[in-house]
Amino acid sequence: MKTGAKILVESLLREGTEIIFGYPGGVVLPIYDELYDSPLRHLLVRHEQAAAHAADGYARASGRVGVCLATSGPGACNLVTGIATSYMDSTPVIAITGQVPTNLLGNDAFQESDITGITLPITKHNYLVKSAGEVSRVVQEAFYIAGTGRPGPVLIDIPKDVSTGLAAEVKLPEKVVLRGYNPTYKGHKRQIEKALELLGHAERPLIYAGGGIISSNASPELIEFATLASIPVTTTLMGIGCIPCHHPLNLGMLGMHGTEYANFAVTECDLMIAIGARFDDRVTGKIDTFAPHAKIIHIDIDPAEIGKNKRVDVPIVGDVKAVLKDLLALMKKQDAHEIWVKKIKHWKQHHPLKCPSTDGLHPQFVVRTLSDLVKDKAVIVSEVGQNQMWTAQHFCFHNPRTWITSGGLGTMGFGFPAAIGAHFARPDVPTFVVAGDGSIQMNIQEMGTVAANNIPVKIVILNNMYLGMVRQWQELFFDHRYSYTEMPPVDFVKIGQAYGIEGMRVDSPEDVLPAFQASLDCDGPFVMDFRIEREENVFPMVPAGAAINEMIGGHPR
Amino acid sequence: MKPHTLSILVENKAGVLSRVTGLFSRRGFNIESLAVGPCEEPGMSRITIVVIGDDAKVEQVMKQLNKLIDVIKVSDLTENERVERELALIKVTAEQGTSRAEIMQIATIFRASIVDVSPKSLVLQVIGETDKIDALEKLLRQYGVKEFVRTGTIGILRGSKIVSAQK
Numbered sequence: 001m002k003t004g005a006k007i008l009v010e011s012l013l014r015e016g017t018e019i020i021f022g023y024p025g026g027v028v029l030p031i032y033d034e035l036y037d038s039p040l041r042h043l044l045v046r047h048e049q050a051a052a053h054a055a056d057g058y059a060r061a062s063g064r065v066g067v068c069l070a071t072s073g074p075g076a077c078n079l080v081t082g083i084a085t086s087y088m089d090s091t092p093v094i095a096i097t098g099q100v101p102t103n104l105l106g107n108d109a110f111q112e113s114d115i116t117g118i119t120l121p122i123t124k125h126n127y128l129v130k131s132a133g134e135v136s137r138v139v140q141e142a143f144y145i146a147g148t149g150r151p152g153p154v155l156i157d158i159p160k161d162v163s164t165g166l167a168a169e170v171k172l173p174e175k176v177v178l179r180g181y182n183p184t185y186k187g188h189k190r191q192i193e194k195a196l197e198l199l200g201h202a203e204r205p206l207i208y209a210g211g212g213i214i215s216s217n218a219s220p221e222l223i224e225f226a227t228l229a230s231i232p233v234t235t236t237l238m239g240i241g242c243i244p245c246h247h248p249l250n251l252g253m254l255g256m257h258g259t260e261y262a263n264f265a266v267t268e269c270d271l272m273i274a275i276g277a278r279f280d281d282r283v284t285g286k287i288d289t290f291a292p293h294a295k296i297i298h299i300d301i302d303p304a305e306i307g308k309n310k311r312v313d314v315p316i317v318g319d320v321k322a323v324l325k326d327l328l329a330l331m332k333k334q335d336a337h338e339i340w341v342k343k344i345k346h347w348k349q350h351h352p353l354k355c356p357s358t359d360g361l362h363p364q365f366v367v368r369t370l371s372d373l374v375k376d377k378a379v380i381v382s383e384v385g386q387n388q389m390w391t392a393q394h395f396c397f398h399n400p401r402t403w404i405t406s407g408g409l410g411t412m413g414f415g416f417p418a419a420i421g422a423h424f425a426r427p428d429v430p431t432f433v434v435a436g437d438g439s440i441q442m443n444i445q446e447m448g449t450v451a452a453n454n455i456p457v458k459i460v461i462l463n464n465m466y467l468g469m470v471r472q473w474q475e476l477f478f479d480h481r482y483s484y485t486e487m488p489p490v491d492f493v494k495i496g497q498a499y500g501i502e503g504m505r506v507d508s509p510e511d512v513l514p515a516f517q518a519s520l521d522c523d524g525p526f527v528m529d530f531r532i533e534r535e536e537n538v539f540p541m542v543p544a545g546a547a548i549n550e551m552i553g554g555h556p557r
Numbered sequence: 558m559k560p561h562t563l564s565i566l567v568e569n570k571a572g573v574l575s576r577v578t579g580l581f582s583r584r585g586f587n588i589e590s591l592a593v594g595p596c597e598e599p600g601m602s603r604i605t606i607v608v609i610g611d612d613a614k615v616e617q618v619m620k621q622l623n624k625l626i627d628v629i630k631v632s633d634l635t636e637n638e639r640v641e642r643e644l645a646l647i648k649v650t651a652e653q654g655t656s657r658a659e660i661m662q663i664a665t666i667f668r669a670s671i672v673d674v675s676p677k678s679l680v681l682q683v684i685g686e687t688d689k690i691d692a693l694e695k696l697l698r699q700y701g702v703k704e705f706v707r708t709g710t711i712g713i714l715r716g717s718k719i720v721s722a723q724k
Binding site: 125 | 567568571572576579583613616617621623624625626627722
């Protein structure tokens with residue numbers, strides 16, 4: 001007989017967990033006692049929200065399931081934003097929460113919250129475990145559900161008496177079988193043939209590649225397909241890295257802050273192949289004018305995404321990697337789409353992303369300098385806001401899972417803790433978090449975590465003393481009325497010092513490269529406070545609700 | 558916008574009903590009626606939900622329901638020939654005299670049965686489609702409907718077709 005807590009830790013190890021991110025508390029004491037001399041590594045964060053984001057960052061960078069742990073009540077509630085972030089971006093995370101003993105459930109006991117109820121709409125599935133004997137089966141199922149099909153977060157709520165309760169060893173099945181959960185991996189052959197027929201007739205095809213390519217590890221197949229069939233590729237924010245930035249067919253990001261040429265291509269293409277993408281409103285702008293001349297092929301593992309926002313001509317439900325393989329196997333010789341590819345090349349030449357050349361420290365320059373320095377040897381995590389868009393636009397990503405950002409939920413405070421998680425997934429390369437002065441302050445307490453454990457996360461703060469993206473909208477759409485978006489100056493280097501972290505303040509362009517070099521020379525965490533032009537905007541920009549080709553801040557056409 | 562009768566086969570586990578109904582409310586659907594009970598398969602329950610909505614929205618909600626791990630099968634009975642029934646209990650004011658006789662006459666026409674009699678009231682039990690029950694309740698209103706309780710619609714396909722866990 002073993003306790004539920006022991007079974008839990010053994011189950012996590014059996015599933016291949018190497019690290020969990022957590023924060024102790026009353027009802028998880030039995031679990032923490034089990035962790036005390038377990039080979040399972042635990043990282044103590046400074047706020048439960050950071051544990052959830054760190055598990056998420058670990059999952060995104062590694063492709064494996066990330067695990068976080070918190071106590072009941074406030075601990076569990078603090079995970080909520082992180083769980084919702086994972087849910088929106090379909091990342092595999094297991095959130096384990098303690099719960100009050102089963103005899104007190106529903107009694108408004110101390111630190112009780114109905115966390116399974118609270119997380120119902122933001123988890124792929126969740127469990128309230130009722131006995132120690134269920135723990136091993138629930139953990140096995142949870143990992144299976146989180147990591148297969150369209151990935152997502154799964155929460156396991158464990159009452160204290162379940163952790164302390166005893167149970168005999170349960171024989172687990174080799175393979176989990178759930179009669180209500182059978183993801184479709186293989187695309188329908190007839191649909192794949194139909195897609196190839198459409199492609200055969202297309203003169204101006206375009207691939208719109210989303211985060212599904214990354215989560216399905218389908219990047220090699222995507223590049224092969226695009227190259228063989230000469231189809232330009234535009235990626236969503238979540239899809240960045242699935243095709244190298246310098247690939248001649250790569251058009252960069254589309255949508256609200258997409259490149260001009262990507263948005264032109266969307267508007268002019270006659271065939272759009274959406275792969276692992278979901279026609280999000282930040283991508284499409286006004287939905288009726290999105291890809292107005294195109295027939296649409298939509299490949300996605302989640303049937304609920306097909307036809308959700310946009311009517312499609314050929315839906316293919318399946319794992320994008322499997323479907324791309326089938327497409328490649330059945331594909332005949334393809335047209336080179338020379339006129340189309342040439343037209344796009346022309347757009348790329350005449351409508352490049354702008355990097356201001358005026359005096360002062362420009363964030364685009366900061367990002368480009370970092371990109372040129374580290375090349376493909378880094379994991380880059382962003383916060384949310386202008387810092388995120390400048391990095392998405394100006395950093396040259398070479399590989400999948402090297403760009404980590406909160407896309408769907410747009411969670412400020414995600415980046416720094418996610419970078420901590422990413423470091424444990426990719427200790428072989430440096431991890432940088434690009435933040436704004438607003439977003440870094442949403443989880444700045446994690447400086448304690450990186451300092452205490454000497455986690456070499458390099459913190460890049462693009463400091464404009466504003467909540468920059470909101471300020472930009474106020475400038476453009478609210479007549480410069482900067483309502484509550486100005487942030488008083490903060491000396492981030494001093495904050496770092498207080499935690500024992502080295503740092504550097506940068507005020508001029510000449511000091512940018514030395515700062516990055518210093519950060520790489522330091523074997524621990526490092527803070528860089530870049531005092532950038534205060535009112536720099538992210539351009540081009542499609543105003544909310546406008547057609548995708550109606551960009552402001554671009555080049556005259 | 559028309560009513561859709563959805564037959565949903567689920568695992569008989571705690572919390573399943575709130576997972577299912579939560580999906581409807583999140584997407585702005587008002588559930589017209591809801592009926593839950595065990596079904597032919599051990600360990601499963603069947604939920605019958607009537608919602609009013611346009612076809613595309615209902616299709617989306619069905620796809621979302623299918624994503625719930627505890628949901629085994631969802632089908633829209635409205636697309637097929639089917640039998641739909643609901644049971645209602647109606648407590649009507651019925652003093653001694655003519656109104657009592659009239660109520661009993663109406664009950665006969667609707668094939669409703671009188672399941673409780675007291676000096677001042679009658680309880681009618683009626684089975685039928687929603688329209689029939691609505692019509693009866695409307696007719697009885699003039700006598701004073703004291704309480705009106707209905708089970709919610711349940712439905713089954715005509716012929717040998719079934720909504721089952723097997724594909």
